[in-house]
Amino acid sequence: MAAGTPDLAAPREAYRRKKSTRTNYELYGWVFMRASGVVLLVLIFGHLFVNLMVGDGVHAIDFAFVGGKWTSPFWQVWDLLMLWLAMIHGTNGVRTIINDYAERDTTRLVLKLALYLAFTIVVVAGTLVIFTFSPCPVGADPSLLPSVCFS
Amino acid sequence: MPSAPAGTLYRGREGMWSWVAHRVTGVLIFFFLLVHVLDTALVRVSPEAYNAVISTYQTEIMGLGEAGLVAAIVFHAFNGIRIILVDFWAKGPKYQRVMLWVVIGLFAVTMAGFLPRHLMNVFSGGH
Numbered sequence: 692m693a694a695g696t697p698d699l700a701a702p703r704e705a706y707r708r709k710k711s712t713r714t715n716y717e718l719y720g721w722v723f724m725r726a727s728g729v730v731l732l733v734l735i736f737g738h739l740f741v742n743l744m745v746g747d748g749v750h751a752i753d754f755a756f757v758g759g760k761w762t763s764p765f766w767q768v769w770d771l772l773m774l775w776l777a778m779i780h781g782t783n784g785v786r787t788i789i790n791d792y793a794e795r796d797t798t799r800l801v802l803k804l805a806l807y808l809a810f811t812i813v814v815v816a817g818t819l820v821i822f823t824f825s826p827c828p829v830g831a832d833p834s835l836l837p838s839v840c841f842s
Numbered sequence: 843m844p845s846a847p848a849g850t851l852y853r854g855r856e857g858m859w860s861w862v863a864h865r866v867t868g869v870l871i872f873f874f875l876l877v878h879v880l881d882t883a884l885v886r887v888s889p890e891a892y893n894a895v896i897s898t899y900q901t902e903i904m905g906l907g908e909a910g911l912v913a914a915i916v917f918h919a920f921n922g923i924r925i926i927l928v929d930f931w932a933k934g935p936k937y938q939r940v941m942l943w944v945v946i947g948l949f950a951v952t953m954a955g956f957l958p959r960h961l962m963n964v965f966s967g968g969h
Contacts, residue, residue: 725929728922735915744956748963749908752896754889757882774879781872788865809876817879820886828888835889 720783727776734773758826759837767821774817782810856942864921867914874911905964909957916952920945 743749760766785806793799827840852858881899884892898904924941928934934941 725922725926728919728926732919732922736919739912739915739956743908743912743963744959748960749905750900750963752899754885754892757885757892758889777875778879781868781875784865784868785872788869813876813879816883820883824885831889835893 724780724783727780731773731776731780734769734776737769738773754835755837758824759839761821761824762826762837762839771818771821774821775814778810778814778817782806856939860921860924860942860945864918864925867918870914871911871918900964902964905961908964909960912956912960913949913953916956917945917949920948920952 742752745751761770786803789799789802789806793802826837833840881895882892884895899908921942924938924945927941928938
């Protein structure tokens with residue numbers, strides 16, 4: 692090569708994408724939204740059907756109804772999965788929206804901190820309720836309890 | 843980043859409006875979800891506390907709200923499948939417009955199945 696030749700890439704050299712990030716975090720988020728979305732469609736449609744369409748629908752929902760459902764591990768796992776997937780899916784969606792519309796750095800930071808705080812409180816509270824719930828609390832009015840408490 | 847972008851990327855029509863509707867319904871569902879987990883958590887307080895709060899969901903006005911919530915969920919779910927097809931199916935981008943009309947059709951069918959049953963439960967008093 693003669694001196695002064697401009698430094699050009701060889702013809703037909705493979706294109707190399709320059710990475711602007713260190714991790715694949717956003718890619719995993721993108722994949723998660725699609726994978727969890729499909730699972731949530733099944734979980735939530737099932738939830739809505741059982742709670743709103745069967746029997747008296749919304750009028751049938753009371754402590755005894757929820758207590759009766761959660762005596763079955765099937766509904767415990769269903770609701771736990773729904774809680775976690777929906778909260779992560781929803782939090783990641785709102786995170787995207789905050790990143791899109793909040794232009795000031797401090798606004799973005801504050802909104803996202805509030806979002807992550809809400810996520811933590813709701814997921815921790817919901818998980819504890821599913822695992823520590825008793826369908827037949829001691830001393831409760833028997834007329835409000837599910838039938839399993841008396842069999 | 844410029845604070846006032848020159849021009850706009852918004853192109854209107856099926857592509858943009860389905861995207862707008864997906865965002866709006868998503869945010870609505872998310873805020874309901876936060877409230878819904880907390881009201882359900884009242885089963886851990888006492889049967890009376892849970893029943894008192896859940897009975898506010900059983901009024902006629904809330905019944906209409908639930909219909910709106912279900913509508914938002916059904917649209918978000920079906921349009922989500924459309925987004926997955928646009929991303930992963932080779933012909934997805936070509937048929938994205940047609941697929942939005944399929945989403946709207948499936949939405950109409952699903953709501954036609956749900957609404958009469960739910961509104962009967964809400965307005966006939968149930969119990």
